[in-house]
Amino acid sequence: MRNMRTVTILGAAMLAALFFAGVSLSRTGDPHKQVALTASSAIAAVRAFGVTETLSVSGPVEGKGQLYYQLRGDHVSADVDANDGTVRTLTRSDTFPTTAAVKVSSARAAEIASSFIAGAHVPVPAAAPTVRLLNHGDAQEYLAEWQSRINGVLVPDYRSVSVNPATGAVFGYTNLSLAFSTPGTPGITEDQAGAIALQTLGSGSWVADSVDLEVTFNDSGDQQLSWVVSAHDSSLAVAVVTVDAQTGSASVTANG
Amino acid sequence: MPPVLRPHRGLRRIALAISVLALLLSAQPAAATEYSPPWADIFGSSWTNLDTTESAGRLYDQLAGTGYARYKDLNKSAHIAMGTAYAQSDAIWVTFGHANKGTITYCNTPTCDTNTYSWLYANSSVGSCGGGSNDCLANYPSSLDDIKLMVFAGCHTGQDGAPGSLRNGNLVDLAALYDHVDDVFGFTALVYWPMGNDYATFLGTELAAGSTVDYAVWKAGVEVKNRWLDPWGWDTSYGHWRTNDKILPASYGLTGWPS
Numbered sequence: 001m002r003n004m005r006t007v008t009i010l011g012a013a014m015l016a017a018l019f020f021a022g023v024s025l026s027r028t029g030d031p032h033k034q035v036a037l038t039a040s041s042a043i044a045a046v047r048a049f050g051v052t053e054t055l056s057v058s059g060p061v062e063g064k065g066q067l068y069y070q071l072r073g074d075h076v077s078a079d080v081d082a083n084d085g086t087v088r089t090l091t092r093s094d095t096f097p098t099t100a101a102v103k104v105s106s107a108r109a110a111e112i113a114s115s116f117i118a119g120a121h122v123p124v125p126a127a128a129p130t131v132r133l134l135n136h137g138d139a140q141e142y143l144a145e146w147q148s149r150i151n152g153v154l155v156p157d158y159r160s161v162s163v164n165p166a167t168g169a170v171f172g173y174t175n176l177s178l179a180f181s182t183p184g185t186p187g188i189t190e191d192q193a194g195a196i197a198l199q200t201l202g203s204g205s206w207v208a209d210s211v212d213l214e215v216t217f218n219d220s221g222d223q224q225l226s227w228v229v230s231a232h233d234s235s236l237a238v239a240v241v242t243v244d245a246q247t248g249s250a251s252v253t254a255n256g
Numbered sequence: 257m258p259p260v261l262r263p264h265r266g267l268r269r270i271a272l273a274i275s276v277l278a279l280l281l282s283a284q285p286a287a288a289t290e291y292s293p294p295w296a297d298i299f300g301s302s303w304t305n306l307d308t309t310e311s312a313g314r315l316y317d318q319l320a321g322t323g324y325a326r327y328k329d330l331n332k333s334a335h336i337a338m339g340t341a342y343a344q345s346d347a348i349w350v351t352f353g354h355a356n357k358g359t360i361t362y363c364n365t366p367t368c369d370t371n372t373y374s375w376l377y378a379n380s381s382v383g384s385c386g387g388g389s390n391d392c393l394a395n396y397p398s399s400l401d402d403i404k405l406m407v408f409a410g411c412h413t414g415q416d417g418a419p420g421s422l423r424n425g426n427l428v429d430l431a432a433l434y435d436h437v438d439d440v441f442g443f444t445a446l447v448y449w450p451m452g453n454d455y456a457t458f459l460g461t462e463l464a465a466g467s468t469v470d471y472a473v474w475k476a477g478v479e480v481k482n483r484w485l486d487p488w489g490w491d492t493s494y495g496h497w498r499t500n501d502k503i504l505p506a507s508y509g510l511t512g513w514p515s
Contacts, residue, residue, distance in 0.1 A: 063483040072465070077475065079482050089482045093471045098499050135444070137414070137428065137495045139470060156485060172478060176485050237305070238411070238446050253488075254306045255446045256354055256410045 032065040032178055032221050034083045042069040042080040045087050049120045049173070051076050065156070065178050065217045087120075088175050095169035097139035102165040106131045106142065109168070113144030113161035116170045124159055133165065140165045141172075153183045153225070154214040183215050183225050186245035193227030193248075197241035200250040205234040213245065288402035289340065290508045294347035296324035301331050301353050301363040306449055308352035311409065311456040315350060318460020323506030324348060331363040333389035334376035344399045347508045348406075351376075352452060355410025355442075358417015358425055364389050378417055380425030380434070392422070393430045401436035404501070404509035405469055407459075409452065413442030414494030432496035438509035439469045441495035448488040455480050455490045466504045470497045 037045075039057040046055060053073040060067040060082035067082040075094040080087050104112075110131050117124050129144035142165050148157035157180075162172030188196075194208045209230045216226040225245040232238045240253040296319055300312030309330045316328040324347060329337070336342060343349050354361040358379075364372040374389035385392035393400075400406075408414075408427050417423025428442040447455075458479040462472035477491035498510070 064485050068482070079479070089478055091471075091475050091478055093467060093475075096468075096471045096474070134492070136470075136474065136493055137441075138497055141474075158485075172474075174478060174481055176482065178485070240448065253448050253451075255448050255489075256306060256308065256352070256452055 032083065032217070033062065033067045035060055035067055037069070037080070037082050037085050039069060041085060042071060042082070045080050045085045046071055046076070046078045046090065049087060049090055051078075051090070065221060086175055086177070087173070090173040092169075092171045095164055095167070095171040097136075097141065097164045097166055097171070099166050100135075100138055100140050102133065102140060104142070104163065104165050104168045106133065109142035109163040109165070110144055112163050112168055112170065113142075116161050116173065117159065120173075122159065122175065125157075129161070150182060152213065154212055155183065156180055156215055156217075178217070180215050180223055183213075186213060186225055186227070188227070188243075188245055188248055190227065193243040193245065194229055196243050196248050196250050197227075197229035197231060200241050200243075200252060201231060201233075201239055206231045206239075207233070209238075216242065288399050288508075289345045290347075290402055291325065291345060293323055293325045294404075294506050294508050295345050296322075296326045296348035297329050297337070297342050297346050297350075298327065298348075299329045299332060299337055299351040299353070299362070301361070302368045303354065303363065304368075306354055308409075308449065308452065310453045311352040311449070312350075314453055314456040315352075315460045318457060318464055319348075319503075320464075322464050322504060324503075331366050331368050333364040334360075334362045334374040335389045335391045337362060338376065338391045338393075338396065340399075343403065344396070347402065347404045347506070348503065349403055350405070350407040350409060352409040352456065355408060355413045356417070356423070357412045357415040358421070358423030358427065360408050360410045360413055360427065362389075375422070376427075377422040378425035378427050378430050379422045380430055382420065382422060382424055386422060390422075393427060393435060394425070396435050400431065401511045402508040403435075403437045404439060404507065405463075405503055406431050406437045406440040407473070408440075408442040409447070409455070410443070411446045411489070412444065414444045414492070415442075428495055436511065439495065439497035439501050441469075441473045441493050441497075443489060443492045444494045445489040445492040447490055447492075451480050451484050451488040451490060454483050463503050466502055468499075469501050469503065470495065470499075 043055050055071045055073045057071050059069040068079045071078040077091050079089040124146045129146050131144045134141040142163040145160045148155050156178040158176040160174045190211050198206050212228050214228050216224045227243040227245050229241045238255045243250045298312045298316045300309040302309050319326050359375050359377050362374045364374050377392045379392035379394045414428045416426045428440050431437040431440040455476050458476035473493045480490040481487040
């Protein structure tokens with residue numbers, strides 16, 4: 001993953017030059033949350049996607065496992081990782097769907113998404129993306145996604161492209177990837193994780209709906225292997241419990 | 257920042273008295289009321305297992321400077337939220353809360369005690385709304401049509417509730433097609449907190465920056481996805497809107513649907 005990122009950065013000569021000339025602005029304990037990139041370098045990173053309009057920069061701001069700059073132009077917005085220059089989001093208001101019409105096939109949307117990624121020199125897994133048609137009511141969205149797993153473990157290696165189903169234009173891009181080590185073997189089983197999750201949720205008639213093994217990061221930026229358990233109770237309340245796959249410690253995320 | 261409760265209530269009493277007098281003099285049927293500047297009500301509740309008051313506060317904060325008279329409404333009932341001093345006088349109406357298909361939930365007391373909850377139902381066909389502090393969108397075919405932006409920020413609010421129950425119907429569809437709200441949005445999946453707090457910030461930021469409402473609602477979901485490395489349901493927005501509508505400059509919505 002680190003090598004892939006390095007290739008990406010080196011692929012954009014201007015960005016690379018600015019990146020390596022960048023001034024270290026701050027340091028934290030989280031290796032993902034270093035600020036090595038200047039604001040002007042963040043703009044250069046977005047230029048690699050063919051964006052030509054004037055952009056203003058704010059931040060960096062803190063996200064899970066990252067610090068990022070926020071960039072805004074008349075029609076384009078972007079988030080750029082303040083450490084390694086990865087363009088994490090890119091959205092366009094001028095190509096956003098204005099109708100629920102679908103005039104582009106799913107297969108064509110996959111081609112458009114792949115071409116967009118290739119044009120920006122972003123490495124993706126060899127497999128074709130999965131494409132979903134999302135119904136937003138008065139508009140729809142083709143969401144093409146690349147999500148990697150290693151030995152069945154969901155890893156932070158994800159990219160997506162949003163395609164306008166009426167015009168074929170790209171209006172959104174995300175790259176949620178983070179550097180990670182190949183995940184090991186969990187110390188507790190899936191069944192044990194399910195039991196811990198239900199015990200954490202306390203009294204009631206909670207039932208586990210799904211369990212997935214994922215690479216996650218704690219607040220200090222340390223990589224963890226976690227069982228992520230979704231559960232519901234008799235009143236149809238739903239919760240997600242994240243169980244550390246080595247220690248069994250658990251935390252709950254509430255739904256609305 | 258504390259909610260603007262006391263001046264809010266006082267102003268509303270005066271405004272209500274004026275509007276009641278105007279109604280008596282004109283002998284017109286009840287309808288939406290418009291004020292200058294236009295009103296924006298943001299609702300949140302503090303359940304023990306989910307506190308959405310911070311979400312309401314964040315959106316309230318982000319709308320500063322947009323020209324609306326903003327109100328942060330915490331732990332008020334569904335019936336109050338739909339009342340003449342709230343939804344029926346609003347240009348912007350947003351609720352963050354527990355929800356399901358065809359309903360969104362409120363607390364009725366400042367401490368959000370157990371058994372003091374109330375529900376706003378879609379209720380497109382089954383008559384009574386249960387009375388008391390509950391309410392139904394289907395009750396307001398002619399008094400919400402001045403709302404420009406309405407958001408049901410809770411789980412599954414963009415999906416149809418169970419036929420034959422008070423949840424029958426779709427909050428978003430009903431608000432747009434029956435109540436004639438200009439721009440209305442919900443979500444088709446479970447949505448989670450504290451991610452919802454960031455959604456509120458991102459939505460308010462985008463709206464205040466002058467983006468169209470449809471783009472703002474969608475883009476806020478993308479920002480949650482990046483911030484949390486997962487959208488946590490906030491990318492499943494579902495809505496009806498007038499193309500190119502923005503909340504800027506501050507104004508009420510247009511009457512009637514579609515444009």
